[in-house]
Amino acid sequence: MIEAGDIARISLRQVVRTRPWAVTLSIAFGIAAFIALGVLGQEIRHKLNQDFLLMGGVNIIRVVMDDLRYPGSERHYFTEDSVRALRKLENVRLVSASASWSPTYNQTVGKYQYPLRLVGIDEYYAAVNYLDIVAGRNITAEEVRGHARVALLGYQAAVEIFGSPQKALGRQIYMSRNDTAPVVGVLNGVLMGDATGYAFAPYTTTLQRMLNDQPALDRIYVLAASWGKIPQLAADITACIRSRQTAPHVVARYAEQQFQRIADTFFWLSALLWLSIGLSLLLGGFGIWSGTFSAVRGRTHEIGLEKTMGATNRDIMAQFLAEALFKALLGGIAGLLLGLLAVLVGVFFLGCPFPVGQMLMCSAASLLFSACLGVAGGLYPASRASKMDVVDALRFE
Incomplete structure (x- = not known):
């Protein structure tokens, strides 16, 4: 052997x-x-x-109360408790709450009036939607909690009203007929769409001035940590919200066709x-x-x-x-x-x-x-x- x-x-x-x-x-x-x-x-x-920005932001889930599609249905809005609960879900990186409904106030541009829509956001809005701060700074959590009078402008609005993003910094815009706020930053990004012509302020500030302190968060943006389980996350989001408040018509939307491709x-x-x-x-x-x-x-x-x-x-x-x-x-x-x-x-x-x-x-x-x-x-x-x-x-x- x-x-x-x-x-x-x-x-x-x-x-x-x-x-x-x-x-x-x-x-x-x-x-x-x-x-x-x-x-x-x-x-x-x-x-x-x-890098999903280049793919259409497919890992952004937009959550809305779809009550308007049902005539006679009572309007519902998101609560702070629902927003906090969503941040604890698995596969969630960031959550941003928004009060997108607001009046439009005209800003004087020489002899013209520029209709500027004001949207209430929080400090996570830019990050969730892949937006860049091209001038100035973002709003802070302290400003959201403290109902601060500060505003951000979309790039198009900053250029058309003030001439450039840098010139817009520190200038005043109307938040109501008799109330103004200084511009602290300018937003831009591929996913902004029409919002490049909007103004943005802490949602606590917009709700206080326009809706008499009523809880009217009507939109939530959820940034998924991974794209692979987005359909399951969308289902978890609706279940989570319904478990904490009345939300018969809550819908979590994402770019299904882009996701499938x-x-x-x-x-x-x-x-x-x-x-x-x-x-x-x-x-x-x-x-x-x-x-x-x-x-x-x-x-x-x-x-x-x-x-x-x-x-x-x-x-x-x-x-x-x-x-x-x-x-x-x-x-x-x-x-x-x-x-x-x-x-x-x-x-x-x-x-x-x-x-x-x-x-x-x-x-x-x-x-x-x-x-x-x-x-x-x-x-x-x-x-x-x-x-x-x-x-x-x-x-x-």
Whole structure:
């Protein structure tokens, strides 16, 4: 019986001598891609969530009371308790409350009057709707709680009334017929739409001045932390609100068509990526299987000699299995190094910390899978080699 150390040494020397580069590279590329996707997959999704502005803001859910569609139905408004409850839901990053109904007050522009609609918002409105502060600053939580007389302007309104965003800062706009507020900032963004011509103030201030302190929050914006569960989150939002107040016609809307297109794109992209990884590893496994068969055929006479010198069937099988295992592990180690390089490059461009825990888990899984691939690819040829008849093997030329 051959010692295990001798089998390992002989098998490793045989692998080095045959130089199975094609098999090694095939397994290496598959393992490297697996590690890169496994380690950076979540970070890539997180980065894409931050860039959904380019996809139409599909992770913004707009919540409204749709009472006006039902003639004779009583009007309902959101309560502060409902807003606080929504912030505790799973998959919610930010929640912004808004009092969008308000009168329009004319602002004098030379000889003309510019009709300026005033919308009540909170400090999260700009962040939830992917809006930029192009001049000045945002309103603060303290200003919302303190009913402060401050205002923001949309970019178009700032240009048409005052000439530019910078010139609008510090100027007064009407919040009611006899009340004004200074402009502290100017908003702009792709998703503003008509709101680029509006003015914005703390909703506590607009409600106090226009609605006699009545709770009239009529719109809520919810920014989902991840796009993948938006339909479920929309259902959770309506259930959460109905559990805390009367809301027979509350509706949570999101861009369903854009969401479905993005979901389909991600599905097929992920499927193609994993299919390519699977095919690469399958090709490596077939290469091990084919290479081991070729080795068995080319060394048939050698197998017969080993058996005449006392090698058992188990020794022969272990020798060829070890060769297949070393080939797979060589590819796995090469793939591990390539995967580490890919992760380092990805971390650099994504600007995220190196995920040590995920890297260790994916590395261990990769090496284990490589070993299983080697054993699976070499098992049948090794079994055939071990069952060879000694006389037939010695006669083989």
